Amino acid sequence: MARPDNTIEVPYDRIRAVDWVENHLRLIDQRILPGRYTHITYDNVLDCAHAIRDMVVRGAPAIGITAAYAVVLAARNRYRADPKSWREAIQADLKYLADARPTAVNLRWAVERMRALITGLPDGNPEGALLAEARRIHADDIVANRRMGELGAALIAKGSGVLTHCNTGALATGGYGTALGVARAGYANGRIAHVYADETRPWLQGARLTAWELVQEGIPATLIADSAAAYLMKQGKVAWVIVGADRIAANGDTANKIGTYMTAVAARHHDVKFMVVAPTSTVDLATADGSAIPIETRPQDEVLSFGGTRTAPEGARAWNPAFDITPADLIDAIVTEKGVVEHPTREKMAGLMAA
Ligand code: MRU
Numbered sequence: 001m002a003r004p005d006n007t008i009e010v011p012y013d014r015i016r017a018v019d020w021v022e023n024h025l026r027l028i029d030q031r032i033l034p035g036r037y038t039h040i041t042y043d044n045v046l047d048c049a050h051a052i053r054d055m056v057v058r059g060a061p062a063i064g065i066t067a068a069y070a071v072v073l074a075a076r077n078r079y080r081a082d083p084k085s086w087r088e089a090i091q092a093d094l095k096y097l098a099d100a101r102p103t104a105v106n107l108r109w110a111v112e113r114m115r116a117l118i119t120g121l122p123d124g125n126p127e128g129a130l131l132a133e134a135r136r137i138h139a140d141d142i143v144a145n146r147r148m149g150e151l152g153a154a155l156i157a158k159g160s161g162v163l164t165h166c167n168t169g170a171l172a173t174g175g176y177g178t179a180l181g182v183a184r185a186g187y188a189n190g191r192i193a194h195v196y197a198d199e200t201r202p203w204l205q206g207a208r209l210t211a212w213e214l215v216q217e218g219i220p221a222t223l224i225a226d227s228a229a230a231y232l233m234k235q236g237k238v239a240w241v242i243v244g245a246d247r248i249a250a251n252g253d254t255a256n257k258i259g260t261y262m263t264a265v266a267a268r269h270h271d272v273k274f275m276v277v278a279p280t281s282t283v284d285l286a287t288a289d290g291s292a293i294p295i296e297t298r299p300q301d302e303v304l305s306f307g308g309t310r311t312a313p314e315g316a317r318a319w320n321p322a323f324d325i326t327p328a329d330l331i332d333a334i335v336t337e338k339g340v341v342e343h344p345t346r347e348k349m350a351g352l353m354a355a
């Protein structure tokens with residue numbers, strides 16, 4: 001069945017976190033899933049930037065797609081205010097949007113792509129051209145995810161168990177997902193028999209979002225505390241760890257949700273393979289290695305409280321980095337829509353991006 005974005009509906013692909021509906025941006029509010037499934041509609045760029053910062057929408061590709069649609073809203077409002085100066089006025093919006101979260105490079109990638117289009121547009125109402133570009137970014141992401149699903153699943157032996165971290169599914173992307181796309185494809189073709197999901201403290205993307213997607217799809221899944229991952233590997237339950245990425249540096253070092261690095265260390269110790277699945281919009285050749293990736297620090301409250309209730313004593317303090325860096329030498333495969341890089345190096349990453 002054809003969808004409004006001209007992609008074809010495939011099995012295990014029903015959720016759209018980001019959508020353009022009746023000339024507005026519509027997001028699923030991921031802060032309150034799975035308890036409540038609601039949408040919020042946006043008509044201006046500042047609210048979109050706040051939605052990214054406050055995690056209404058999250059996941060690197062979904063943030064990028066949101067930003068692309070937010071630029072359409074910014075252009076609409078700036079053009080209405082003054083058709084002559086909108087191109088200069090929108091620059092402040094683009095900066096505000098790009099600064100909403102620092103680690104996921106897809107955000108800046110999408111803003112830069114929209115900025116480049118703005119620079120070359122003829123005079124006149126820019127909305128149609130910008131909306132077409134945002135829709136392209138969105139549709140391309142879904143196509144990339146399906147391709148990565150096939151490529152990643154092909155690396156896995158039939159009937160395997162896999163472990164995933166954070167949420168990398170339809171909620172984190174344009175649709176279908178990156179690492180969770182591999183889980184979808186692998187379950188559909190029999191390579192994956194069972195998915196284990198880390199709950200992903202402190203924001204619980206695994207418990208609240210990944211488990212929600214897997215239950216909806218009917219994919220056999222078991223949630224574990226993050227601290228159970230090494231013991232799960234010791235039991236021989238998983239052949240692969242499969243994760244997404246917020247930014248892949250030029251040498252293959254990968255920033256992803258906090259806890260990914262310790263999972264990669266445990267995987268290497270237990271002879272479990274480690275796969276990163278991300279579109280090339282997440283690869284940042286301008287960042288030489290992981291040490292140059294900016295890591296977002298989020299509010300202490302996310303660690304000191306649980307579900308809005310304070311769990312740590314008054315006076316206790318917390319450190320809450322939202323991401324960590326997995327060094328390239330702990331990664332067995334980086335799967336992109338352009339192909340698979342095994343045992344990533346700077347040369348192999350450059351070759352992939354040049355292809
Ligand atoms: O803080 P979040 O929820 O935006 O972090 C998300 C992740 O770390 C994902 O693993 C990553 O963005 C890849 S999503 C396909």
